Amino acid sequence: MTAHKQQMEQQAKRPLRADTERTVQTILEAAERVLAADPAATMGQLAQAAGVARTTVHRRFATREALLDELTGWAARQFADAVDSARPDAAPPLVALYQVTANVLRVKTDWSFAMNRTADDAHPEAARIHAEVRATCIRLFSRSQEAGVLRPDIDLDWTRRVYYALIHEAAKEGAGGGDTDSLATRVVDTLLRGAGAPAGLAGQTGI
Amino acid sequence: MTAHKQQMEQQAKRPLRADTERTVQTILEAAERVLAADPAATMGQLAQAAGVARTTVHRRFATREALLDELTGWAARQFADAVDSARPDAAPPLVALYQVTANVLRVKTDWSFAMNRTADDAHPEAARIHAEVRATCIRLFSRSQEAGVLRPDIDLDWTRRVYYALIHEAAKEGAGGGDTDSLATRVVDTLLRGAGAPAGLAGQTGI
DNA sequence: CATACTTGCATCACGTGTGTTGCATGTCTT
DNA sequence: AAGACATGCAACACACGTGATGCAAGTATG
CATH class of the missing domain: 1.10.357.10 (Tetracycline Repressor, domain 2)
Structure with missing residues (x-):
């Protein structure tokens, strides 16, 4: 159920390059960490905390809202x-x-x-x-x-x-x-x- | 004491035009009302709620931060x-x-x-x-x-x-x-x- | 090795909020 | 009535965040 879970499972079962869904998890964890300290943190800060480029975050989550909803x-x-x-x-x-x-x-x-x-x-x-x-x-x-x-x-x-x-x-x-x-x-x-x-x-x- | 109080008293004791400090109070009350509903409300929204122009708010409070501090x-x-x-x-x-x-x-x-x-x-x-x-x-x-x-x-x-x-x-x-x-x-x-x-x-x- | 895929990077357009300024208008004081 | 002062309005420059795009480089899969 839930579009989110479907997405994750779909990514998980695909034996693709390597850690696409792990990247997602890393981003979410970093986002939680940073947002807990500053709820107004920018996408750039979240990306930096996750150790990825800002564009990569946007590739996983269309909008900032989508990321927050996921969280x-x-x-x-x-x-x-x-x-x-x-x-x-x-x-x-x-x-x-x-x-x-x-x-x-x-x-x-x-x-x-x-x-x-x-x-x-x-x-x-x-x-x-x-x-x-x-x-x-x-x-x-x-x-x-x-x-x-x-x-x-x-x-x-x-x-x-x-x-x-x-x-x-x-x-x-x-x-x-x-x-x-x-x-x-x-x-x-x-x-x-x-x-x-x-x-x-x-x-x-x-x- | 406190820069703020000094300012208010100074304005109050001056028998000037009319309601300069009353305008301040009106703005603060409106700001409280609006910000309680939406902490991210813009200066424009606060001004509108107070029934004044946005520029007038800026005349009373140099920055948004100053207004919030006053509050x-x-x-x-x-x-x-x-x-x-x-x-x-x-x-x-x-x-x-x-x-x-x-x-x-x-x-x-x-x-x-x-x-x-x-x-x-x-x-x-x-x-x-x-x-x-x-x-x-x-x-x-x-x-x-x-x-x-x-x-x-x-x-x-x-x-x-x-x-x-x-x-x-x-x-x-x-x-x-x-x-x-x-x-x-x-x-x-x-x-x-x-x-x-x-x-x-x-x-x-x-x- | 060749291919597919993702990432990082640089760049751009766009919207929005902020703070400032000049000018015309209105109102209260003297 | 004249002057002083505050307001509203319009316009502006500026900074910042978002989201999109194209391109080069790296890595795993076949």
């Missing part, structure tokens, strides 16, 4: 894989929550630009994938409620957005090769317990 | 005012926390672009203000810990970043003129309690 599509797929591989619909809620968090953190630190890119209506596939992941997340939260892990009175969508924000924040911290597992633990812990002291303690003189 | 400085000041007016160093922690949240949410919904703009090293004043607010926030959290509102074992800076993220998320929701007070309540509640059920309940079969 977002790729990131979206990695995102979905990270979530799905944590068995969010099968594993016990807390386990799944932790596993999903850790997996997503791993990919998000490496694809910060492409993943934060709002897939708008420009890239319908990425939009669909993100919507699907969102639904999976809500299902997981719903299961968590039933299991007594999450409070029954919370707004699931608000909780999901908070969850995303926490992951985003943790990913920023772990950009420099941090410990993904401890970050995931912190994210889940913060999501579940917050930062407040358990109610009914001594110092509760605040209000 | 960020203005927003930073509003930000600091919103925090300070909540008496974060004097009021009881919980009260201050709620008040700060509500105040910041109010300004953030109206200055989403300028406030999210990282003041880098380009605008030293804005950077200083943000650093100051950050310190105030940490102090408030520290007081909250001593008062038993926040757990003693949490990372204050991580908590601050989570707090910022929650406000950011709530501001997105309230952009369309939402109820600031209820949003503030939700933010504080989420920050303190998180989304998890109190430990030691029945369904805690997650792990």
Whole structure:
């Protein structure tokens, strides 16, 4: 499916010169790296970072938009894989929550630009994938409620957005090769317990 | 102080033609409005939104950068005012926390672009203000810990970043003129309690 | 070795945004 | 009414990024 995948497979099965599709991958990786630092980077900068000429980039991607779309599509797929591989619909809620968090953190630190890119209506596939992941997340939260892990009175969508924000924040911290597992633990812990002291303690003189 | 403020006061005290500084304000407000929707908006679009000619904008702001700096400085000041007016160093922690949240949410919904703009090293004043607010926030959290509102074992800076993220998320929701007070309540509640059920309940079969 | 293919390089056209300038017009002050 | 000042408008030069093209050189395939 998806024009992109077809293109890649077609190139892959053709026993041609050598590394045409490897060039594509190199360009995309370099683009992600550079764009993460400067979202307004020019095609020339992306090409230089990839170690190829600017014209070569244009040979692979007709327009700059096409390159960006390719990136977002790729990131979206990695995102979905990270979530799905944590068995969010099968594993016990807390386990799944932790596993999903850790997996997503791993990919998000490496694809910060492409993943934060709002897939708008420009890239319908990425939009669909993100919507699907969102639904999976809500299902997981719903299961968590039933299991007594999450409070029954919370707004699931608000909780999901908070969850995303926490992951985003943790990913920023772990950009420099941090410990993904401890970050995931912190994210889940913060999501579940917050930062407040358990109610009914001594110092509760605040209000 | 700050070149900017001097300029404004100078213009204000001069009983000149009429609304020169009002024009400046109009332009900045329009710029904020437009840039919030499209950060890459051109000077022409900003001018049109402000109801003036593009050349007039250039008469007030030498370069586009100057305009953006002005915006960020203005927003930073509003930000600091919103925090300070909540008496974060004097009021009881919980009260201050709620008040700060509500105040910041109010300004953030109206200055989403300028406030999210990282003041880098380009605008030293804005950077200083943000650093100051950050310190105030940490102090408030520290007081909250001593008062038993926040757990003693949490990372204050991580908590601050989570707090910022929650406000950011709530501001997105309230952009369309939402109820600031209820949003503030939700933010504080989420920050303190998180989304998890109190430990030691029945369904805690997650792990 | 000959062929097919890709790459790099230089170049060009094009569009767009920026910043400047000169001039005519309008408006407020004195 | 006269002067001072700000505005709108039109035009301009300039820089930059994009996308396309032609050509020479290198490399793998037959």
